[in-house]
Amino acid sequence: MQSDIDLRSLLGIVRRQLWLILSIVVGLTALAAIITYSLEPRYSASAQVFVDTAAKGILDADEPTRNSGSDNARVDTEVVITRTDEILLSVINSENLVADDEFGVKISLTDRALQLLRLKSAAAPEPEEAAADVLDNFRDSVRVSRRGMTYVIDVTVTSEDPEKAARLANAVAKASIQKQMDTKVAAIREARDRVQPALEQARQTLTSTSRSIDTFIDRNIELLREQGSPSVGMFYDELTRIRSQRERDFQRLQTLDQTIRQNDYASLFQNLQSDAARELQQRQEELAGQIAQADANEAIELRAELQRVTESIRNEAARAMDQYRGQLATAEQQETSIRSNLLNAVMGSNLPDAAVGDLYSLANQVQSAKKNFDDLSMQAGRMDILAALQLPDSGVISNATPPREPSYPRKGVILPLAFMMALGLGVGLAFVREYFVGGLTSEDQVETVLRLPLVSITPREAEETKAETGAQTLSDIIIRSPLSMFAESVRRIRVAIDQHLFKKQGIREEGSGGTVIMVSSALPNEGKSTMALSLARTYALSGKRTLLIDCDLRKPSLHRHLGLEPSTGFVEFLRGAETGASLPKLTVTDQPTGLTVLLSGRRSSFPTDDLFMARRSHA
Incomplete structure (x- = not known):
């Protein structure tokens, strides 16, 4: 309840x-x-990037083992790396965001006000300051987050233009992936650069040890011819011939390269010594003579043909150089093979013990240097291949598309x-x-x-209620509508008074006198006359003999509620005037309820206190 x-x-x-x-x-x-x-609406576009934590190289055959802890750390690290200034700056440069209306350098309202007040110069910001401002603006628009506990990263960019947001989101994702590639390739190339000095040292060691063997054989060739097998002299002579031929080819190659660089065609034709070269030389000389005698228009065509002939000469020289390079490579292979055969033949010869020991020592040094050189050369070559075949550990699985609805507001x-x-x-x-x-x-x-x-709360009754019940005043509602809320509230007041009197006096006996109830208010026009008349009518309707006295001698109003004319008899009675009227003759009866009412007259023209003083003196 x-x-x-x-x-x-x-x-x-x-x-x-x-x-x-x-x-x-x-x-x-x-x-x-x-x-x-x-x-202003802002749009957010997201690109999804998958992070492969396996970190498997393209040349690796075995599947690496996975660890969930390291995988989570790897994905979280990629999230942090994607938001680094280096990647954002690369996107700023590639997309030219410095000149962009949204992210570019802008003068704030505060700076404009300071410039108007001449408190700040209107000079353009420094390049470093401008770049920092653009970076701050762009960083505030980029959000990189991991999607749950997956291996997927969301790269989101917010912009005023939906197409720009999608383009920048894809650019950030691609820049992050490219950064992975560059980092891996740079690490491999750094390792290769560390190997290069050791490889060069191994090459020099191999060359010096090989020359030591050649020097040993050159010094002892006569002895080897006499005491060694016949193949020693044959291999030595063939090796000498190949060396001489390789030296001549190398000199020709250098000469051709130098003449081409210097555009010395006369020397070039002498070194080429081929029918095609002679024909090109003859055609070049003819064109040069024709150009000297031709007019302007013909000279243009002749110069173009001369340019083509010159290009053909260069191509012929390049072909000859390629031929010499091939001969040098073949000679080098032959020299290596014959040197090996010569060394085997020398090792099989009947030499003094000291010479054999020196030769074996040199041979072992050559083998060790060759193995070291081959290992380092293989590692350097493998690193070059790895650098060329590297793949990123991340990949875009979903490119950002222009959003249809704004993300803000x-x-x-x-x-x-x-x-x-x-x-x-x-x-x-x-x-x-x-x-x-x-x-x-x-x-x-x-x-x-x-x-x-609190005894009761009397509701406010509207004029429509009085019109519906036919009541002239609110107190008439007690008679016209006895079941209304107003009538019920007045009855609650009566019940509360009766309960209070019962608790205080108990059951009253016949002839013990009446009970006086005074109704008053703190301020005028608060409804004391209406409430007094309504309460008196309630008592009268309940069968009690009730007398209602209008004691408001200054501004009486009960006569208006009852529709009667006011009477001054009560005032005169209180003054003690000899009117011959008694109190019963001054009362009137309310016909609907049988209530006895003692009305008061109009406002008195003298203080009401004098009435009671005069009445007491008269008594």
Whole structure:
């Protein structure tokens, strides 16, 4: 029951303060809508990047083992790396965001005001400062996050233009992947660069040890021819011939390269010594002579043909150089093979022990240097291949597309939230106004504030109620509509008075006298006459002999409620005037209820205190 009463009380507060609540809700919601729709929309586009934590090279055959802890750390690291300034700066440079209207260098309103007041110079910002401003603007628009516990990273860019947002999101994702590639390739190339000095040292060691063997054989060739097998001399002579031929080819190659660089065609033709070269030389000389005798138009065509002939000469020289390079490579292979055969033949010869020991020592040094050189050369070559065949550990699995709806402001969230906040604020202010600003509105509130027991609350009756019941005044509702809320509230007052008298006096005996009930108010026009007449009629209708006295001698009003003419008899009686009238003759009867009423006359022209003083003196 108490919860029903509380709910009814709350609903009553809402009903009484409904206009306040509605005005706050409508006003704040409209304000939020105006602000929301006035904001410039911003669009967010996202690209999804998959991070492969296996880190498997393209030449690796074995599948590496996985570790969930390291995988999570790897993905989180990629999230941090994607937001680094280096990647964002690469996107700024590639997309030319320095000149962009949204992310580029802009003068703030504060700076403009300071410039107008001549408190700050209007000079353009320094390049470093401008780049930092663009980086800050772009960084605020980029959001990189991991999707749950997956291996997918969302790269989101927010911009005023949906197409720009998608383009920049894809650019950031690609820049991050390219950074992975560059980092891996740079690491491999750094390792290769560390190997190169060791490889060059191994080459020099191999060359020096090989020359030591050649020097040993050159010094002892006569002895080897005499004591060794016949193949020693044959291999040595063939090796000498190949060396001489390789030296001549190398000299020709250098000469051709030098003449081409210097455009020395006369020396070039002498070194080429081929029919094609001689024909090209002859055609070049003919064209040069024709150009000297031709007019301007013919000279243009002849110069173009001369340019083609010159290009053919260069091509012929390049072909000859390629031929010499091939001969050098073949000679080098033959030299290596014959040197190996010569060394085997020498090792099989009948040499002194000291010479054999020196030769074996040199041979072992050559083998060791060759193995070291081959290993380092293989590693350097493998690193070059790895650098060329590297793949990124991440890949874009979904490119960003231009969004259709703006991500800011989120009207579907802001407006309902603004409505709920406005509703809560309106209800809160309604309770504040109900309990702290407005008057007393409930029985509990009256008892709490006044700290007095409350008998009843009389409802406010509208004029329509009196018209429906045919009542002239509110007190007539007691007769015309005895079941109305107003009549019920007056009966509650009567019951409360009776209960109070019963508790105080008990059951009264016949002839013990009547009970006086005074009705008063703190301020004028608060309804004391209406309430006194209504209460008296209630007692009269209940069968009690009731006398109602209008003691408002300054401004009597009961006669208006009863529709009677005022009488000055009561005032004259109180003054002690000799009118010959007694109190019973001064009373009138309310016909509908049988109530006895003692009316008062119009406002007295003298103080009412004199009436009581005169009455006491007369007595």
